[in-house]
Amino acid sequence: MNLIEVYVYEVTKRLPIKTRDDIALELKSTIEDMLPENYAEVDVKDALSKLGDPAVLAASYRDTPMYLIGPNLYDIYILTMKRVIPWAILITISIHTFESIVSFEGKEAILSAAINSFGIIIGNVINVLIQVFFWFTIVFAVFERVGLSNSDLQHKKKCDTWTPEDLKNVKIIPKKKAISKGDVIFGFIWIAIWAIAYFYADHLVGIYRSIDGNVLQFVMPFFNQDTLLSYWPIIVIFIVLEVGLIVYKWTAAKWTMKLVTMNAIIRLSSAITFIVIASNPQLLNQEIIPYMADVFETTSSAVAYSLEWIWKIIAASFIVSIIIEIFQSYRKARIR
Amino acid sequence: MGSLLDTFTTELRRGTLTLAVLSQLRTPQYGYSLVQQLENAGVIIEQSTLYPLLRRLEKQELVSSSWDTNESRPRKFYVLSDYGIEVYKQLMDEWKKMTLELKSLLQGDENIESD
Numbered sequence: 001m002n003l004i005e006v007y008v009y010e011v012t013k014r015l016p017i018k019t020r021d022d023i024a025l026e027l028k029s030t031i032e033d034m035l036p037e038n039y040a041e042v043d044v045k046d047a048l049s050k051l052g053d054p055a056v057l058a059a060s061y062r063d064t065p066m067y068l069i070g071p072n073l074y075d076i077y078i079l080t081m082k083r084v085i086p087w088a089i090l091i092t093i094s095i096h097t098f099e100s101i102v103s104f105e106g107k108e109a110i111l112s113a114a115i116n117s118f119g120i121i122i123g124n125v126i127n128v129l130i131q132v133f134f135w136f137t138i139v140f141a142v143f144e145r146v147g148l149s150n151s152d153l154q155h156k157k158k159c160d161t162w163t164p165e166d167l168k169n170v171k172i173i174p175k176k177k178a179i180s181k182g183d184v185i186f187g188f189i190w191i192a193i194w195a196i197a198y199f200y201a202d203h204l205v206g207i208y209r210s211i212d213g214n215v216l217q218f219v220m221p222f223f224n225q226d227t228l229l230s231y232w233p234i235i236v237i238f239i240v241l242e243v244g245l246i247v248y249k250w251t252a253a254k255w256t257m258k259l260v261t262m263n264a265i266i267r268l269s270s271a272i273t274f275i276v277i278a279s280n281p282q283l284l285n286q287e288i289i290p291y292m293a294d295v296f297e298t299t300s301s302a303v304a305y306s307l308e309w310i311w312k313i314i315a316a317s318f319i320v321s322i323i324i325e326i327f328q329s330y331r332k333a334r335i336r
Numbered sequence: 337m338g339s340l341l342d343t344f345t346t347e348l349r350r351g352t353l354t355l356a357v358l359s360q361l362r363t364p365q366y367g368y369s370l371v372q373q374l375e376n377a378g379v380i381i382e383q384s385t386l387y388p389l390l391r392r393l394e395k396q397e398l399v400s401s402s403w404d405t406n407e408s409r410p411r412k413f414y415v416l417s418d419y420g421i422e423v424y425k426q427l428m429d430e431w432k433k434m435t436l437e438l439k440s441l442l443q444g445d446e447n448i449e450s451d
Contacts, residue, residue: 033368
């Protein structure tokens with residue numbers, strides 16, 4: 001067995017095909033250069049051990065990086081992941097929550113359906129995370145190899161070299177003035193919950209009763225869905241406004257007077273709309289009153305009277321909470 | 337301590353490697369002749385580092401290569417290109433400047449020790 005041939009083969013099989021022949025020829029003649037005349041196998045072994053592990057030698061011939069994502073892209077890669085992953089989770093949860101509500105037919109109790117959906121959602125979130133991780137890593141690995149050469153990146157760095165002047169653009173946001181990401185995400189979920197509750201009130205908002213032991217059953221809706229849905233264009237406008245407000249809060253990241261004003265206008269008009277809709281006498285499902293009178297063993301007029309009071313309390317606390325929120329945001333915006 | 341010193345020494349050497357190789361390529365050399373020349377000058381270089389380095393320099397257009405098939409076995413000869421000569425001279429100036437700077441630094445250090 002010719003050790004030199006085997007060694008050369010061991011190196012070149014790890015190299016790109018078009019460079020193989022040239023490197024093989026050079027390597028072979030180099031090894032032969034290292035040997036004395038009339039050499040024995042010991043001399044060959046000696047020469048080869050000087051060249052070292054063929055895998056290592058082949059690796060130093062290769063130009064392509066020996067890593068998936070190198071130091072030039074690593075920062076951007078991690079930053080992208082941090083930005084994308086929370087949104088991927090949030091969107092997955094929203095979509096599947098929406099989906100399970102749409103596909104809900106009322107045959108199953110809402111709580112057990114919710115628990116089932118919860119399991120499915122967790123599975124889906126894990127699935128989406130794996131997908132996101134996989135595809136972003138692939139894209140960055142490709143960029144590492146073809147998209148951005150080192151010189152491109154260095155050139156880019158030169159264009160926006162950091163100077164102390166850049167510090168003037170940095171705004172230090174006092175903690176008390178800041179709008180946290182948690183607030184933004186909570187706001188987003190809050191809108192989603194309200195929107196879903198509005199459009200699917202006939203399946204969601206109503207009387208639940210435990211029949212035959214422990215399974216909760218949806219008995220009847222609180223509201224006339226037709227009356228409720230007759231307001232849909234206004235609701236859609238409010239959803240758009242609220243989402244816009246949240247995006248604005250997210251980018252502004254702190255309370256400003258402009259933001260406080262916008263927030264107050266949207267909140268107050270949504271409160272007015274809420275009261276207008278809630279005051280519609282057609283809104284309440286008329287079957288509710290006799291049903292509840294039956295359950296609580298009282299008269300229909302007593303039920304109607306307590307419902308009136310419940311509605312007044314809800315409306316009042318709604319208004320109060322909005323006023324508190326406006327007042328707090330105003331105080332935060334005033335902090336210098 | 338020993339392995340740490342080794343790491344630093346290797347780093348120091350690696351920085352000077354390109355300069356050492358470029359300096360010997362003013363005349364055409366093939367792989368093994370280059371190894372011997374460097375070794376004679378006391379510069380020890382892993383062969384598994386040198387051959388890939390030559391290819392890289394060729395790709396960066398600092399050296400050009402040609403196969404000589406007249407001898408008993410074919411040999412690939414490398415020699416500095418015009419661009420390579422230019423880079424070599426600049427790198428040499430850098431090296432001289434750097435050694436002067438370090439020299440003055442290290443001398444200062446010796447004075448402190450001798451005080």
